[in-house]
Amino acid sequence: MASLASKRGAVLIGNAKYISFITTSSRHASLVSTSRKSSTSPTRKSRFIDYREDVQKPRVIITGGLGQLGQGLAESLRRQFGSENVLLTDIKKPSQNILESGPFAFADVLDTRNLRELVVNHGADWFVHYSALLSSIGESNVPLAMKVNIQSVHNVLELAREFNLRLFIPSTIGAFGPDSPRDPTPDICVQRPKTIYGVAKVHAELMGEYYHHRFGVDFRSLRYPGIISADTEPGGGTTDYAVDIFHSALDNESFQCNLNPDTRLPMMYIDDCIKGTVQFMHVPSQMMKLRTYNVNSMSFTPEEIALEIRKHIPKFKMSYKVIPMLQKIADDWPKKFEDTNARNDWAWSHDYDIEDLVHVMLEKLRMKRHLQNGGNVKTAA
Numbered sequence: 211m212a213s214l215a216s217k218r219g220a221v222l223i224g225n226a227k228y229i230s231f232i233t234t235s236s237r238h239a240s241l242v243s244t245s246r247k248s249s250t251s252p253t254r255k256s257r258f259i260d261y262r263e264d265v266q267k268p269r270v271i272i273t274g275g276l277g278q279l280g281q282g283l284a285e286s287l288r289r290q291f292g293s294e295n296v297l298l299t300d301i302k303k304p305s306q307n308i309l310e311s312g313p314f315a316f317a318d319v320l321d322t323r324n325l326r327e328l329v330v331n332h333g334a335d336w337f338v339h340y341s342a343l344l345s346s347i348g349e350s351n352v353p354l355a356m357k358v359n360i361q362s363v364h365n366v367l368e369l370a371r372e373f374n375l376r377l378f379i380p381s382t383i384g385a386f387g388p389d390s391p392r393d394p395t396p397d398i399c400v401q402r403p404k405t406i407y408g409v410a411k412v413h414a415e416l417m418g419e420y421y422h423h424r425f426g427v428d429f430r431s432l433r434y435p436g437i438i439s440a441d442t443e444p445g446g447g448t449t450d451y452a453v454d455i456f457h458s459a460l461d462n463e464s465f466q467c468n469l470n471p472d473t474r475l476p477m478m479y480i481d482d483c484i485k486g487t488v489q490f491m492h493v494p495s496q497m498m499k500l501r502t503y504n505v506n507s508m509s510f511t512p513e514e515i516a517l518e519i520r521k522h523i524p525k526f527k528m529s530y531k532v533i534p535m536l537q538k539i540a541d542d543w544p545k546k547f548e549d550t551n552a553r554n555d556w557a558w559s560h561d562y563d564i565e566d567l568v569h570v571m572l573e574k575l576r577m578k579r580h581l582q583n584g585g586n587v588k589t590a591a
């Protein structure tokens with residue numbers, strides 16, 4: 211996809227900061243801002259900023275798209291670019307719903323020939339590389355994690371170079387380690403992670419930035435906190451408890467947590483993660499001072515999220531059975547993420563804090579149970 215030569219201009223309208231840009235290319239770029247207030251969202255503090263290029267819609271491939279994050283991202287991109295422009299891929303079998311929602315293809319990220327064929331046949335402009343083994347799963351199968359999380363990065367970087375793709379590879383709070391400043395953790399600091407997941411993500415950040423400087427590849431990365439979602443299951447990360455707790459609270463009014471009560475970790479509601487990723491993919495290169503940015507919205511401990519849940523389910527009880535391997539990982543990770551660069555450079559902002567998160571998660575999961583039970587809602591509150 212042709213790059214947009216642009217100039218930056220920032221305008222403040224009401225509470226929302228809009229960043230507009232003037233293109234000097236023949237392509238017409240426009241700024242669209244919508245306040246997308248969802249029925250499940252209790253409060254919306256900021257607006258969605260969308261650098262929409264309305265002449266040519268990029269064609270997108272997402273790998274590992276059947277995990278926790280891929281489907282939400284595909285849905286959002288398909289709303290903007292049209293369903294047929296966004297190809298979801300994975301090595302898992304898709305459900306009927308997924309097959310009906312847009313194009314899907316099998317893609318093993320270790321098979322370069324397969325990936326190349328998809329890039330060519332789909333005419334891809336953007337490539338979102340989501341395939342990975344997450345922190346906890348990675349530790350239980352290091353050789354496979356090295357393949358999926360490291361080898362695949364080499365494959366997609368070479369494709370990005372050859373086919374001039376805008377390449378997004380997410381990073382994580384797990385890319386930091388015990389030697390990093392943890393409260394808060396800035397973008398640029400010591401990164402000596404102790405998990406294969408973290409090592410692989412630092413490798414992806416550095417290789418992506420190297421390919422950018424050496425070959426001009428439009429590599430982009432956001433370091434996500436632990437992502438919390440109601441519609442999709444987490445994939446074996448250290449922050450999974452923060453999703454499981456909501457299911458258990460509704461089913462049993464109790465939860466056994468595998469991390470210590472005071473383990474503070476950065477977290478984010480999935481809508482903020484998807485919104486930020488889509489927004490970041492649109493940002494003109496000239497506005498990016500970094501290629502890898504921290505994004506943050508909230509940090510909490512198991513004790514604090516339990517307190518918040520108790521406001522909705524007063525009988526909710528929390529017990530603790532710590533898994534040492536997970537606790538060790540969490541103890542080395544940032545407590546709080548510093549993301550002023552993302553906020554200053556491309557106007558990143560989050561919508562959900564802990565109160566909003568608990569409200570929306572309980573509301574969504576109750577609705578899901580309601581539909582599954584044919585209308586009988588169990589009202590725990």
Ligand SMILES: NC(=O)c1ccc[n+]([C@@H]2O[C@H](COP(=O)([O-])OP(=O)(O)OC[C@H]3O[C@@H](n4cnc5c(N)ncnc54)[C@H](O)[C@@H]3O)[C@@H](O)[C@H]2O)c1
Binds near residue numbers: 340433444449
């Ligand atoms: N979910 C989070 O909290 C979080 C936080 C930080 C960063 N991230 C990053 O975001 C990305 C997406 O995360 P997620 O939570 O959706 O992960 P997930 O574990 O839920 O999904 C990963 C997907 O990768 C697929 N996969 C595994 N091996 C593959 C292979 N050989 N070829 C193709 N696909 C393969 C799996 O089938 C799975 O569907 C990952 O890169 C992850 O590191 C996620």
